[in-house]
Amino acid sequence: xxxxxxxxxxxxxxxxxxxxxxxxxxxxxxxxxxxxxxxxxxxxxxxxxxxxxxxxxxxxxxxxxxxxxxxxxxxxxxxxxxxxxxxxxxxxxxxxxxxxxxxxxxxxxxxxxxxxxxxxxxxxxxxxxxxxxxxxxxxxxxxxxxxxxxxxxxxxxxxxxxxxxxxxxxxxxxxxxxxxxxxxxxxxxxxxxxxxxxxxxxxxxxxxxxxxxxxxxxxxxxxxxxxxxxxxxxxxxxxxxxxxxxxxxxxxxxxxxxxxxxxxxxxxxxxxxxxxxxxxxxxxxxxxxxxxxxxxxxxxxxxxxxxxxxxxxxxxxxxxxxxxxxxxxxxxxxxxxxxxxxxxxxxxxxxxxxxxxxxxxxxxxxxxxxxxxxxxxxxxxxxxxxxxxxxxxxxxxxxxxx
Amino acid sequence: xxxxxxxxxxxxxxxxxxxxxxxxxxxxxxxxxxxxxxxxxxxxxxxxxxxxxxxxxxxxxxxxxxxxxxxxxxxxxxxxxxxxxxxxxxxxxxxxxxxxxxxxxxxxxxxxxxxxxxxxxxxxxxxxxxxxxxxxxxxxxxxxxxxxxxxxxxxxxxxxxxxxxxxxxxxxxxxxxxxxxxxxxxxxxxxxxxxxxxxxxxxxxxxxxxxxxxxxxxxxxxxxxxxxxxxxxxxxxxxxxxxxxxxxxxxxxxxxxxxxxxxxxxxxxxxxxxxxxxxxxxxxxxxxxxxxxxxxxxxxxxxxxxxxxxxxxxxxxxxxxxxxxxxxxxxxxxxxxxxxxxxxxxxxxxxxxxxxxxxxxxxxxxxxxxxxxxxxxxxxxxxxxxxxxxxxxxxxxxxxxx
Numbered sequence: 001x002x003x004x005x006x007x008x009x010x011x012x013x014x015x016x017x018x019x020x021x022x023x024x025x026x027x028x029x030x031x032x033x034x035x036x037x038x039x040x041x042x043x044x045x046x047x048x049x050x051x052x053x054x055x056x057x058x059x060x061x062x063x064x065x066x067x068x069x070x071x072x073x074x075x076x077x078x079x080x081x082x083x084x085x086x087x088x089x090x091x092x093x094x095x096x097x098x099x100x101x102x103x104x105x106x107x108x109x110x111x112x113x114x115x116x117x118x119x120x121x122x123x124x125x126x127x128x129x130x131x132x133x134x135x136x137x138x139x140x141x142x143x144x145x146x147x148x149x150x151x152x153x154x155x156x157x158x159x160x161x162x163x164x165x166x167x168x169x170x171x172x173x174x175x176x177x178x179x180x181x182x183x184x185x186x187x188x189x190x191x192x193x194x195x196x197x198x199x200x201x202x203x204x205x206x207x208x209x210x211x212x213x214x215x216x217x218x219x220x221x222x223x224x225x226x227x228x229x230x231x232x233x234x235x236x237x238x239x240x241x242x243x244x245x246x247x248x249x250x251x252x253x254x255x256x257x258x259x260x261x262x263x264x265x266x267x268x269x270x271x272x273x274x275x276x277x278x279x280x281x282x283x284x285x286x287x288x289x290x291x292x293x294x295x296x297x298x299x300x301x302x303x304x305x306x307x308x309x310x311x312x313x314x315x316x317x318x319x320x321x322x323x324x325x326x327x328x329x330x331x332x333x334x335x336x337x338x339x340x341x342x343x344x345x346x347x348x349x350x351x352x353x354x355x356x357x358x359x360x361x362x363x364x365x366x367x368x369x370x371x372x373x374x375x376x377x378x379x380x381x382x383x384x385x386x387x388x389x390x391x392x393x394x395x396x397x398x399x400x401x402x
Numbered sequence: 403x404x405x406x407x408x409x410x411x412x413x414x415x416x417x418x419x420x421x422x423x424x425x426x427x428x429x430x431x432x433x434x435x436x437x438x439x440x441x442x443x444x445x446x447x448x449x450x451x452x453x454x455x456x457x458x459x460x461x462x463x464x465x466x467x468x469x470x471x472x473x474x475x476x477x478x479x480x481x482x483x484x485x486x487x488x489x490x491x492x493x494x495x496x497x498x499x500x501x502x503x504x505x506x507x508x509x510x511x512x513x514x515x516x517x518x519x520x521x522x523x524x525x526x527x528x529x530x531x532x533x534x535x536x537x538x539x540x541x542x543x544x545x546x547x548x549x550x551x552x553x554x555x556x557x558x559x560x561x562x563x564x565x566x567x568x569x570x571x572x573x574x575x576x577x578x579x580x581x582x583x584x585x586x587x588x589x590x591x592x593x594x595x596x597x598x599x600x601x602x603x604x605x606x607x608x609x610x611x612x613x614x615x616x617x618x619x620x621x622x623x624x625x626x627x628x629x630x631x632x633x634x635x636x637x638x639x640x641x642x643x644x645x646x647x648x649x650x651x652x653x654x655x656x657x658x659x660x661x662x663x664x665x666x667x668x669x670x671x672x673x674x675x676x677x678x679x680x681x682x683x684x685x686x687x688x689x690x691x692x693x694x695x696x697x698x699x700x701x702x703x704x705x706x707x708x709x710x711x712x713x714x715x716x717x718x719x720x721x722x723x724x725x726x727x728x729x730x731x732x733x734x735x736x737x738x739x740x741x742x743x744x745x746x747x748x749x750x751x752x753x754x755x756x757x758x759x760x761x762x763x764x765x766x767x768x769x770x771x772x773x774x775x776x777x778x779x780x781x782x783x784x785x786x787x788x789x790x791x792x793x794x795x796x797x798x799x800x801x802x803x804x
Contacts, residue, residue, distance in 0.1 A: 016458040050478065056418040058485035065488070068496055069481035072474040076452065079471035083460035086467070094470055099545055120545070143501055143522070 014044030042073025102138030151212030251344030261313025416446030444475025504540030553614030663715025
């Protein structure tokens with residue numbers, strides 16, 4: 001008997017049939033003798049539909065009112081799921097974010113959880129109720145509804161697991177777990193049994209899109225054991241925890257991310273502090289810079305190249321063009337690039353890893369524009385067109401096909 | 403400058419265009435120098451759609467979860483209306499039932515308002531905000547959402563007007579006010595300028611369907627001046643208050659109600675206490691009896707006839723058939739009847755009123771099955787088929803066509 005938190009996304013509860021499917025999974029877990037808290041997102045396209053309704057009325061709707069509106073989405077899904085569980089004969093109660101004790105700051109649309117007051121959750125569990133909680137939402141100090149932003153339901157689930165010291169937090173998705181590469185694109189992509197938080201974080205950041213990053217960070221901080229698994233296919237998924245079983249794999253996964261733009265500043269005057277001034281301007285505008293490359297100075301000038309999110313590319317260019325000290329430098333933005341990465345805690349003790357990756361790309365004639373490495377990942381920026389081929393080549397080099 | 407509470411029903415906010423129309427009415431009231439609190443229902447068919455979603459999943463859904471579900475309807479409409487008002491350049495905030503301080507009992511689906519804690523409402527008005535409040539909903543002592551039942555938004559509006567000592571509570575509908583008869587059916591039906599609470603109560607009970615009864619009762623108790631008016635046509639409506647200007651009319655209105663069944667018990671043993679036993683049984687099952695007629699005993703038996711809501715007719719018959727002491731009595735139910743009534747505080751001092759009504763019916767050959775009178779109304783039960791003709795005839799007799 002354990003306390004298990006289960007989280008289901010919007011597509012898992014998109015219609016009556018799927019709601020019943022989720023109710024079955026939850027009830028089975030409860031019937032097996034566990035205490036169960038379920039976190040759900042809004043049904044299917046509800047959130048998008050509500051955003052559209054708002055846009056029709058006010059394209060610049062106040063964020064507070066937008067949160068008030070969007071929070072209705074989970075209100076609908078939790079009560080429907082509770083009704084489905086009740087119809088199967090199990091005791092159940094649904095709780096809105098504020099009823100479940102979610103206190104957040106006041107950043108409407110992207111609120112951070114400050115704390116969870118778990119009294120009500122505990123009281124309902126003590127009454128042997130299955131507790132269905134609205135993900136994605138909370139309340140601020142003014143008693144106003146807030147939402148955590150897209151993917152916030154993962155964070156809600158992990159926060160509850162942390163607050164209740166749950167034994168496990170299961171994140172149900174439409175995939176069976178975390179794979180070494182996108183199984184729809186890469187032949188021989190394998191499901192991982194286990195993975196560390198840090199590896200998962202790198203995979204999430206790099207575009208694996210299985211788990212929301214904030215939720216993994218929070219799981220790491222509070223040592224909540226996560227499991228990523230399928231709501232449609234009842235097989236074991238991937239466990240995310242502090243120390244993962246290394247199996248025989250050197251790397252955990254190969255990912256690609258096309259949400260990248262490369263901004264080049266060519267012919268910058270080679271004065272001290274230029275790079276600092278550039279990047280402090282960018283950070284003032286909340287533009288996160290990922291990889292930075294700086295050429296050696298020549299003829300008194302140098303080149304600076306960096307990568308940002310695709311959306312931020314043009315914004316960065318406009319900002320840089322307004323900086324007087326860049327004078328005659330030429331600023332260009334390339335959005336047809338992709339970042340391909342390998343992730344794995346095992347690689348740091350294998351100095352040949354980078355060489356092997358570069359070799360795989362060289363063999364296919366794929367040109368590397370930039371390189372970035374950390375303890376558990378190596379990323380390269382290449383032409384977007386080559387991304388699929390690159391992932392397949394690297395995957396083949398590191399993960400032998402069964 | 404006054405404090406005005408305005409209430410808009412679901413059809414008034416059914417789509418973006420109508421939401422903007424309501425926003426315009428509200429803003430104009432605010433611009434004229436008034437403090438404004440707006441109460442809205444869920445958009446158009448939202449409530450019905452949600453009920454359908456629930457039925458698909460659980461036909462016997464727990465009432466608590468149904469309330470949790472339905473309350474999402476007003477959450478959507480208040481935030482959209484706030485967005486529309488904001489887009490017109492006015493300061494506004496939306497509040498859910500619990501945020502606006504609505505405390506209710508725990509009768510899910512038909513909760514009664516216990517009190518309103520107006521702190522938040524007052525604080526927002528002090529900040530010169532237009533306050534948009536979700537009608538129909540509140541919170542019980544366990545912090546669970548409750549709904550007030552259909553028509554509850556009228557009650558919400560009046561309750562706020564009472565709690566804030568508002569100068570007026572305007573109920574916007576799709577008609578221009580209270581009429582002497584249904585203007586779609588009766589030629590010469592006139593809009594009333596004023597009407598008393600008691601008259602309005604009789605009209606509401608009798609099927610005029612303009613205002614929810616509980617809201618009128620509450621308005622009477624707290625002396626809240628009501629105005630019934632159109633959200634589409636900006637002309638003065640009907641004022642409901644304690645002492646109405648009598649104008650020159652003897653009666654205020656002629657109404658018909660087809661939600662009636664006539665139950666007859668023929669040949670009851672004429673023993674003492676029989677009627678008492680019958681009606682106490684009915685009231686135990688929450689069957690409200692309206693008009694009762696009892697024949698004089700003959701040959702040791704008598705007949706008892708009474709009217710109930712149409713739905714309750716067959717229920718009453720089944721109940722009566724199970725009563726041993728009714729022995730050989732014959733029980734029949736007639737659902738093809740209607741109740742036609744005249745209402746007006748002026749009639750009690752005019753003894754000829756009933757005669758005039760009966761004469762109008764007699765002239766058209768309409769047979770009266772039962773009669774009931776109170777200080778301010780006279781009702782007759784007739785064949786349902788004759789109802790429209792009867793209303794027209796009576797209206798013509800009492801209210802001269804302009």
